[in-house]
Amino acid sequence: MKTKNNPFYDPSLKKRHANARRFKLLALSSLIIAISFLVFFMVDMIGKGLPALQQTYIQVEVSYNEKTMKSSRKAIDRKLRKVVSRAWLRAIPMQMKENPQLMNTTKLVWALADDQVDQYIKGNYYKLKNKDRNIIDELEEQGRVELQFNSLFFTNGDSKIPEFAGIKSALIGSILTLLVTMLASFPIGVMTAIYLEEFAEDNRFTQMIEVNINNLAAIPSILFGLLGLAIYINLFGMPRSSPLVGGLTLALMTLPIIIVTARAALRSVPDTIRQAGYGLGLTKIQVVRDHVLPLAFPGIMTGSIIGLAQAMGETAPLIIVGMIAFIPDSPSTITEAATVMPAQIFTWAGMPERAYIEKTAMGILVLLSVLISLNTVAVYLRKKFETKW
Amino acid sequence: MKTKISVEDLNLWYGSKHALQNINIDLHKNKITALIGPSGCGKSTFLRCINRMNDLISSANVEGKIVIDGKNIYDKDVDEVSVRKKIGMVFQQPNPFPKSIYENVAYAPLKHGLVKKGRECDLLVEKSLISAGLWEEVKDSLTHPGTSLSGGQQQRLCIARTIAVEPDVILMDEPTSALDPISTEKIEALMLELKKKYTIVIVTHNMQQAARVADYTAFFHLGDLIEYDETETIFVNPKKKKTEDYITGRFG
Numbered sequence: 001m002k003t004k005n006n007p008f009y010d011p012s013l014k015k016r017h018a019n020a021r022r023f024k025l026l027a028l029s030s031l032i033i034a035i036s037f038l039v040f041f042m043v044d045m046i047g048k049g050l051p052a053l054q055q056t057y058i059q060v061e062v063s064y065n066e067k068t069m070k071s072s073r074k075a076i077d078r079k080l081r082k083v084v085s086r087a088w089l090r091a092i093p094m095q096m097k098e099n100p101q102l103m104n105t106t107k108l109v110w111a112l113a114d115d116q117v118d119q120y121i122k123g124n125y126y127k128l129k130n131k132d133r134n135i136i137d138e139l140e141e142q143g144r145v146e147l148q149f150n151s152l153f154f155t156n157g158d159s160k161i162p163e164f165a166g167i168k169s170a171l172i173g174s175i176l177t178l179l180v181t182m183l184a185s186f187p188i189g190v191m192t193a194i195y196l197e198e199f200a201e202d203n204r205f206t207q208m209i210e211v212n213i214n215n216l217a218a219i220p221s222i223l224f225g226l227l228g229l230a231i232y233i234n235l236f237g238m239p240r241s242s243p244l245v246g247g248l249t250l251a252l253m254t255l256p257i258i259i260v261t262a263r264a265a266l267r268s269v270p271d272t273i274r275q276a277g278y279g280l281g282l283t284k285i286q287v288v289r290d291h292v293l294p295l296a297f298p299g300i301m302t303g304s305i306i307g308l309a310q311a312m313g314e315t316a317p318l319i320i321v322g323m324i325a326f327i328p329d330s331p332s333t334i335t336e337a338a339t340v341m342p343a344q345i346f347t348w349a350g351m352p353e354r355a356y357i358e359k360t361a362m363g364i365l366v367l368l369s370v371l372i373s374l375n376t377v378a379v380y381l382r383k384k385f386e387t388k389w
Numbered sequence: 390m391k392t393k394i395s396v397e398d399l400n401l402w403y404g405s406k407h408a409l410q411n412i413n414i415d416l417h418k419n420k421i422t423a424l425i426g427p428s429g430c431g432k433s434t435f436l437r438c439i440n441r442m443n444d445l446i447s448s449a450n451v452e453g454k455i456v457i458d459g460k461n462i463y464d465k466d467v468d469e470v471s472v473r474k475k476i477g478m479v480f481q482q483p484n485p486f487p488k489s490i491y492e493n494v495a496y497a498p499l500k501h502g503l504v505k506k507g508r509e510c511d512l513l514v515e516k517s518l519i520s521a522g523l524w525e526e527v528k529d530s531l532t533h534p535g536t537s538l539s540g541g542q543q544q545r546l547c548i549a550r551t552i553a554v555e556p557d558v559i560l561m562d563e564p565t566s567a568l569d570p571i572s573t574e575k576i577e578a579l580m581l582e583l584k585k586k587y588t589i590v591i592v593t594h595n596m597q598q599a600a601r602v603a604d605y606t607a608f609f610h611l612g613d614l615i616e617y618d619e620t621e622t623i624f625v626n627p628k629k630k631k632t633e634d635y636i637t638g639r640f641g
Contacts (some may be wrong), residue, residue, distance in 0.1 A: 201447055202447070270484070272480060272482050272484035273484060273486065273487070275442070275445075275478075275480060275484065276480065276484040276485075276486065276547070276550075277486075278442065278445060278473060279440065279442065279473060279477065279478035279479075279480070279551070280473065280474070280477065280478075280496075280497040280550065280551065280554055281470050281471065281472075281473035281474025281475075281497065281501065281554060282470070282497060282500060283470055286500055290496070291486050291487070291488075294487060295487050
């Protein structure tokens with residue numbers, strides 16, 4: 001028997017171990033639920049988004065002549081006019097202007113297909129007249145219909161013609177906006193943190209500031225949008241919808257995050273380092289700049305990048321300052337009208353055309369990849385600087 | 390013998406707590422003075438008064454005079470930063486900067502403008518590390534991080550860093566309490582070497598250490614300076630009952 005020759009036998013242990021196992025299972029199941037949500041989301045997004053990487057092209061005969069110049073629809077056979085993209089047709093006169101030697105020639109060209117044709121080829125729901133569908137079937141038999149890599153998605157801005165719409169203008173808008181956010185919030189945030197942590201005395205005033213900064217991080221983002229609208233656009237008269245205004249608005253949101261994380265990073269630097277510096281007769285600035293900041297730097301960087309990543313996915317405040325506008329052309333300066341990726345996703349998600357569904361999903365995938373790379377950079381920076389000493 | 394530091398009626402308050410009460414003491418030049426006493430007796434606080442490190446604590450309030458080389462360091466026209474340059478300090482925990490061994494030593498002299506970058510600075514670093522007895526161990530790894538050294542080596546690096554700014558006085562706040570006996574022995578030997586050039590004040594919990602290295606010993610208790618005399622007198626023939634009780638281990 002167990003009890004007889006086992007001095008370590010404890011009758012209550014069985015129950016206690018069972019309890020521990022149950023607790024472990026409970027904790028594990030929460031993890032499984034979280035992961036399954038994530039997996040479902042990713043599978044759904046990738047499944048819906050990947051088709052957007054391909055686009056149907058149709059081989060057509062294009063005749064470049066005077067008539068085409070006047071009315072580009074006449075460049076191709078009448079019965080094909082409905083199945084190719086309007087945007088592609090519109091671009092023909094432009095091509096002729098750029099290449100005058102095209103005049104009075106006829107060429108076989110892969111033309112961008114209409115979005116409904118694209119959906120039909122991809123096997124989705126489509127709206128095509130029977131006659132047009134027969135034409136496509138006929139062309140397909142001749143091998144003149146093809147799914148090609150959709151480079152337009154990455155080189156075009158938004159368009160009301162679904163097959164012509166791309167993420168580029170939103171991507172560039174996001175980059176410019178984020179650049180403004182970073183330039184505005186990083187120095188101000190870090191300097192504020194340094195002041196509060198290293199210089200300010202601990203009195204009622206600084207305590208009040210501290211409480212308020214922590215509160216700011218929890219304010220609904222749309223309020224920051226209204227603040228940005230009131231200050232930057234109405235008061236300072238900065239251009240509406242511009243990355244400048246959007247970036248500064250997001251900076252308001254990012255600031256508290258940067259301040260809080262930078263303060264935590266500074267606080268985690270051991271006090272002995274400061275004492276060593278002061279003991280050598282160094283001034284405050286020498287101690288903080290050369291000894292405390294380098295140690296706090298990885299923490300500050302990580303916090304800032306997380307703040308920026310959050311700003312990148314932010315939509316509500318940008319809608320308020322007008323960055324939801326329809327922007328076909330990529331902005332080249334921070335004062336031009338622009339939109340950002342999450343706003344672009346929002347716009348596409350509301351479009352009636354079927355083709356925008358895959359574009360929305362693909363837009364989300366692009367946004368997620370940018371966010372993941374930002375976070376990877378944050379992890380990399382932390383690892384790189386932490387292991388050094 | 391010459392007096393280097395003369396303390397007159399020094400009082401210190403942390404907020405409302407009277408941590409040092411009417412301290413009067415003359416510390417002698419080129420001697421090692423040990424400050425002993427039970428925890429919380431004010432010996433570290435007193436040490437930190439000598440280079441005005443207590444100024445960093447906003448609740449600390451100092452009254453009285455500490456006269457070094459004929460000047461009260463608490464006078465209005467004395468900048469505490471320049472006091473700390475003349476009165477170096479070594480701490481309980483080895484605290485090298487998160488930089489290379491070379492930069493640890495070179496940083497402060499460069500900032501104080503004592504040397505210029507290059508040959509002059511290299512020589513100072515070498516000289517300081519030799520004085521701290523660390524040169525032979527690190528001369529081939531000057532670019533390695535200071536934190537890669539062992540605890541005892543780190544503490545000697547901190548001493549090298551302190552003497553590189555050419556102070557007159559070195560304050561040591563329990564410099565060996567975090568070290569093993571062999572490292573401790575090295576630091577003690579180093580202190581005996583350093584007193585030829587510097588005046589040293591050391592706070593220690595280890596009474597054997599005080600007996601081994603100190604020329605003079607001051608016994609603190611509850612913010613009071615109870616007794617101050619030559620080390621031998623304090624340990625062999627103390628005048629006060631409290632000192633004797635502490636030395637013989639009856640409390641503390």
